[in-house]
Amino acid sequence: MSGTPKIALSGVHKNFGSKQVLRGIDLAIGRGESVVVIGGSGTGKSVMLKCILGLLSPDSGSIRIDGEESVGLIGQDREQLLRKFGMLFQGAALFDSLPVWQNVAFGLIQGRRMAPEAAKEHALDKLASVGLGPEVGDLWPAELSGGMQKRVGLARAIATEPEIIFFDEPTTGLDPIMGDVINDLIVDSVRELGATTLSITHDIASARKIADRIAMIYEGRIIWQGTVEEIDRTDDPYVTQFINGRAEGPIKMQLRAL
Secondary structure (H helix, E strand, C coil): CCCCCCEEEEEEEEEECCEEEEEEEEEEECCCCEEEEECCCCCCHHHHHHHHHCCCCCCEEEEEECCEECCCCCHHHHHHHHCCEEEECCCCCCCCCCCHHHHHCHHHHHHCCCCHHHHHHHHHHHHHHCCCCHHHHHCCHHHCCHHHHHHHHHHHHHHCCCCEEEEECCCCCCCHHHHHHHHHHHHHHHHHHCCEEEEEECCHHHHHHHCCEEEEEECCEEEEEECHHHHCCCCCHHHHHHHHCCCCCCCCCCCCCC
């Protein structure tokens, strides 16, 4: 990686009481790079993402965006940083009380103070970019299928044309075909924007499709990272167990006895 990373985490720790979740995360993401972090449930993926977004404060460590420390930012400095971010949430997280176009335009109206008429036009353009017609803009989220909700969520994530986009389990709850459609839309949207992206998922097919580089998190640490091609050649026992979905291996699932 040349130059200053777009995102750089160094020694990031986060505890909840006596439970250690992040135990020294080190991860750097270059400008325009798509990095996917894989790992099982409870390994720290979502907590890491929330720390970068500032929804959680790490107990120690550094999180730099464009070389500037983001930990501890408040007020206007935090708001300015958040303008760089777009987010596709795991469940799309649409506002049920707003029509689709207002969901897509939410950041434009609330964050950028764009006039509603202009914001609606911009929202309809973004809906078109994810394969949804203008008639969808006037529907309510409850009228959409799961796949359409994901596409609306993606349109909202790219509506402000952010420099950095986060994807939280982008294909969860979708059938394999619609999941692949979403993956293709993510790749196309990110390429068009030239954005830096960080995704978290346990879906290996999705990771292969959207990643330039894959990193694996286990017990709160990044234990392996490499390209999509390298993940197929690695002999790391943790990685091979995870990507092949094997019960036997060094990763032990905690099961409660009946």
